[in-house]
Amino acid sequence: MKEFKVTPIRNGTVIDHINVGMALKVLKIVGVKEDVSSTVSVLIHVPSKKAGWKDIVKIEDRELDPKELDRIALISPNATINIIRDYNVAEKFVVEVPNVIRGIMKCANPGCITNKDEPVEAEFVVESKKPITLRCVYCDRITTDIAENIQ
Amino acid sequence: MSAAFRGMDVVSIRDFSREQVEHVLKLAEKMVPIAKGEERSVLLEGHVLGSLFYEPSTRTRLSFDAAMTRLGGRVLGFDQPTGASVAKGETLADTIRMIDAYSDVIVLRHPQEGAARLAAHFANRPVINAGDGAGQHPTQTMLDLFTIRKEKKKIEGNNVVIVGDLKYGRTVHSLSEALAMFGANLTFVAPPSLQIPKEHLKQIESMGHKPKMSTSLAEVVKDADVLYVTRIQKERFPDPAEYQKVAGTYRIDLDLLKEVRKDLIIMHPLPRVGEIASEVDSTPHAKYFEQAFNGVPVRMAILGLVLGGLK
Ligand SMILES: Nc1ncnc2c1ncn2[C@@H]1O[C@H](COP(=O)(O)OP(=O)(O)O)[C@@H](O)[C@H]1O
Ligand SMILES: [Mg+2]
Ligand SMILES: [Zn+2]
Numbered sequence: 405m406k407e408f409k410v411t412p413i414r415n416g417t418v419i420d421h422i423n424v425g426m427a428l429k430v431l432k433i434v435g436v437k438e439d440v441s442s443t444v445s446v447l448i449h450v451p452s453k454k455a456g457w458k459d460i461v462k463i464e465d466r467e468l469d470p471k472e473l474d475r476i477a478l479i480s481p482n483a484t485i486n487i488i489r490d491y492n493v494a495e496k497f498v499v500e501v502p503n504v505i506r507g508i509m510k511c512a513n514p515g516c517i518t519n520k521d522e523p524v525e526a527e528f529v530v531e532s533k534k535p536i537t538l539r540c541v542y543c544d545r546i547t548t549d550i551a552e553n554i555q
Numbered sequence: 556m557s558a559a560f561r562g563m564d565v566v567s568i569r570d571f572s573r574e575q576v577e578h579v580l581k582l583a584e585k586m587v588p589i590a591k592g593e594e595r596s597v598l599l600e601g602h603v604l605g606s607l608f609y610e611p612s613t614r615t616r617l618s619f620d621a622a623m624t625r626l627g628g629r630v631l632g633f634d635q636p637t638g639a640s641v642a643k644g645e646t647l648a649d650t651i652r653m654i655d656a657y658s659d660v661i662v663l664r665h666p667q668e669g670a671a672r673l674a675a676h677f678a679n680r681p682v683i684n685a686g687d688g689a690g691q692h693p694t695q696t697m698l699d700l701f702t703i704r705k706e707k708k709k710i711e712g713n714n715v716v717i718v719g720d721l722k723y724g725r726t727v728h729s730l731s732e733a734l735a736m737f738g739a740n741l742t743f744v745a746p747p748s749l750q751i752p753k754e755h756l757k758q759i760e761s762m763g764h765k766p767k768m769s770t771s772l773a774e775v776v777k778d779a780d781v782l783y784v785t786r787i788q789k790e791r792f793p794d795p796a797e798y799q800k801v802a803g804t805y806r807i808d809l810d811l812l813k814e815v816r817k818d819l820i821i822m823h824p825l826p827r828v829g830e831i832a833s834e835v836d837s838t839p840h841a842k843y844f845e846q847a848f849n850g851v852p853v854r855m856a857i858l859g860l861v862l863g864g865l866k
Contacts (some may be wrong), residue, residue, distance in 0.1 A: 515688050517667040522646050524673060542669025543690055
């Protein structure tokens with residue numbers, strides 16, 4: 405029998421290997437608020453077999469859409485997504501940093517035109533995936549502080 | 556080459572290869588007699604330039620006007636955003652859609668960084684960036700390159716000393732990247748708080764160049780072929796006394812020029828506020844007024860190319 409720090413879920417998603425400290429950002433990304441109907445468990449600062457510490461988020465009765473996965477990849481590129489069906493891990497994959505980022509992050513440059521009331525989504529080119537370095541398509545500004553600017 | 560230019564947006568100097576910039580400079584050379592009014596041209600007759608200046612500008616706006624008019628075209632637009640719809644809070648996107656319908660090419664100066672890229676996104680007509688906040692100002696870079704090439708015959712191998720506000724000065728960043736692309740040797744002179752940002756330094760070094768950095772103009776000016784002076788803005792200094800000190804240190808006067816190379820040229824994007832003493836104006840080193848004039852032939856070449864009148 406597996407040992408769980410929280411009650412096992414029948415169906416849902418376990419987001420594992422979240423960069424330590426990022427669990428609350430992940431909750432924001434997947435839109436967990438007071439009014440959710442099913443159980444959400446959050447483990448902050450748990451020892452990781454791979455290296456150091458990690459966070460884990462477990463969401464019952466919910467699978468993630470591609471935009472949510474892109475956002476999670478940006479703040480936690482090593483996160484693993486485990487899709488749980490009938491108490492077992494049915495699917496498991498590592499999130500992937502997309503090549504073009506559109507509409508999921510704002511530009512860190514307050515003077516950037518995309519931060520004004522214009523009908524465009526902020527858009528970034530991925531200059532490097534390790535560490536994640538994004539360049540704004542509009543103002544050219546480099547953003548490395550992803551978690552601060554994710555929407 | 557011409558096919559690549561027709562309809563092209565001119566947003567950032569980074570969008571241009573060295574060959575493309577050289578092509579612009581070559582054509583600009585041919586435009587000089589027209590720019591001076593010695594020859595007449597109808598190259599862009601019947602074409603309309605939509606000129607949107609959300610920020611004040613003298614040289615850039617007037618030289619675009621002059622360039623378009625000298626080539627037989629016409630200009631419409633505004634030189635301050637008090638025009639009805641803009642003042643009422645119309646988005647830039649909507650204003651661009653409007654001017655796009657009224658003109659053949661759009662020139663935009665805007666306080667927000669990335670504004671020109673946004674305009675290019677919404678316009679079908681080519682958009683020329685005439686400065687977007689602290690961002691890019693590619694036609695300024697091209698006229699600076701044109702000036703150096705004209706005075707020095709080539710850009711490569713020249714020792715270019717850039718002095719002033721290297722941190723916030725928008726002309727400096729694109730110019731230094733372009734100079735590196737052309738193989739000039741760069742020296743950056745500024746007080747530590749206004750030195751060139753790391754990001755730009757990295758970009759320049761990635762082109763295989765190692766710029767020199769200094770705080771002392773007197774030390775490096777002796778070996779300079781080109782001295783490019785920019786304004787140090789008072790607003791950058793919390794303490795006015797500190798500003799006076801720094802501004803004084805980097806002032807160009809006859810005393811500083813005692814031991815410089817005979818053929819040193821001094822450039823400045825203008826307007827100047829005391830960075831260069833007026834006693835320097837009558838020396839053969841002073842090229843900043845020629846530089847300002849050079850904006851006209853360079854902008855003629857760019858307008859001609861993007862409108863397809865020039866090949
Ligand atoms: N039914 C379940 N309910 C809640 N969490 C589960 C369930 N099944 C697996 N997990 C969690 O999902 C993650 C991946 O599970 P598993 O593939 O078994 O382990 P690991 O990836 O550590 O080898 C682990 O954090 C595990 O605790
Ligand atoms: Mg366009
Ligand atoms: Zn931006």
